[in-house]
Amino acid sequence: MIARTLACLLLSASLFDTAQARDYRYSDAHLHYVDFFQETEGMPALLKAMDEAGVEQSMISGIPVAKKWHEDEPKRPRYYAGDDADAYWYSATDLYVAAALEKLPAEQRRRFHPFLTGFNPVDKNAVSHIERMLELYPGLWQGIGEVFTRHDDLTALTSGDTPRANNEAMTRIYHLAAERDLPVLLHSNITSKRERNPLYLAEIEEPLRNHPHTRFIWAHAGSSMEIHRHQERMDFLLPVLNRLLEDYPNLYVDLSWSVLEPYLLDEQGVPRQDWVELVVRFPERFMLGSDVVGRFGSIGEQMHAFDPFLDALPEAVAERVSRKNFIELLPKRTK
Numbered sequence: 001m002i003a004r005t006l007a008c009l010l011l012s013a014s015l016f017d018t019a020q021a022r023d024y025r026y027s028d029a030h031l032h033y034v035d036f037f038q039e040t041e042g043m044p045a046l047l048k049a050m051d052e053a054g055v056e057q058s059m060i061s062g063i064p065v066a067k068k069w070h071e072d073e074p075k076r077p078r079y080y081a082g083d084d085a086d087a088y089w090y091s092a093t094d095l096y097v098a099a100a101l102e103k104l105p106a107e108q109r110r111r112f113h114p115f116l117t118g119f120n121p122v123d124k125n126a127v128s129h130i131e132r133m134l135e136l137y138p139g140l141w142q143g144i145g146e147v148f149t150r151h152d153d154l155t156a157l158t159s160g161d162t163p164r165a166n167n168e169a170m171t172r173i174y175h176l177a178a179e180r181d182l183p184v185l186l187h188s189n190i191t192s193k194r195e196r197n198p199l200y201l202a203e204i205e206e207p208l209r210n211h212p213h214t215r216f217i218w219a220h221a222g223s224s225m226e227i228h229r230h231q232e233r234m235d236f237l238l239p240v241l242n243r244l245l246e247d248y249p250n251l252y253v254d255l256s257w258s259v260l261e262p263y264l265l266d267e268q269g270v271p272r273q274d275w276v277e278l279v280v281r282f283p284e285r286f287m288l289g290s291d292v293v294g295r296f297g298s299i300g301e302q303m304h305a306f307d308p309f310l311d312a313l314p315e316a317v318a319e320r321v322s323r324k325n326f327i328e329l330l331p332k333r334t335k
């Protein structure tokens with residue numbers, strides 16, 4: 001008995017050592033410089049949070065919509081879901097990101113990888129707007145997104161038609177993205193809040209199939225916190241991901257928060273073996289993101305929350321997921 005306890009202690013100590021030995025450095029593949037009101041804590045707060053969290057490099061984008069404080073609302077909403085007022089497409093968001101980066105000294109600026117997001121994805125002219133922005137800031141933009149398509153309640157609150165990842169406006173954008181070597185971070189929920197099947201899968205699968213030269217990052221692997229609130233863990237998510245990753249080498253997956261729990265980790269915070277196996281099977285295709293919006297104090301907490309899952313991966317794979325994969329996905333000219 002004593003021997004067994006001792007063996008257990010030694011085993012857990014050695015596991016502890018292994019975990020301790022890994023001092024992760026991260027690339028944040030999903031970060032919003034502003035919130036849904038286009039407000040931000042600012043660059044000094046962001047840099048401080050990144051330094052404290054061990055985030056070396058970060059994707060940075062605005063938020064493509066602005067939540068309206070409606071004339072009839074006595075109190076200013078605190079989040080896009082705060083009341084029934086709509087959110088509208090807001091292009092100035094990219095200018096805030098560009099201006100913040102331009103003020104930085106070169107060595108700090110190099111840590112950021114700005115993505116263009118301020119366009120309406122149901123407007124077939126959106127591609128022309130993107131081209132103008134690329135011309136206006138030569139060499140600045142390194143990707144497109146986060147594009148909001150199916151996004152549970154936000155979809156219903158956004159002015160105009162519902163954006164789909166497989167519509168004509170986005171098709172034009174995917175062509176441009178391939179031509180300019182820009183990855184596209186796409187938010188496209190795999191289903192609605194109540195349907196327990198991959199209702200909207202075709203909307204992401206069609207562009208994956210039709211645009212083999214465009215690199216797609218699927219935000220949250222198509223999951224969302226709002227879907228989890230209404231239904232159990234989607235048992236079809238893992239098999240769907242397995243198939244898509246096999247069929248489409250242009251697909252990359254952002255594992256940020258609504259994937260971490262309940263998919264990567266179980267209720268006790270223990271890594272799920274089937275997800276560990278999925279990531280090991282496709283070691284170059286997964287990345288981490290904080291998905292913070294305008295406030296940065298939680299970046300460390302968000303990124304370190306992945307550590308138990310990273311610890312369950314072989315060290316080289318963990319290093320890829322935590323840091324390398326996102327950087328390798330960026331346009332060749334930036335490397």
Ligand SMILES: [Zn+2]
Nearest residue numbers: 030032146291
């Ligand atoms: Zn986001």
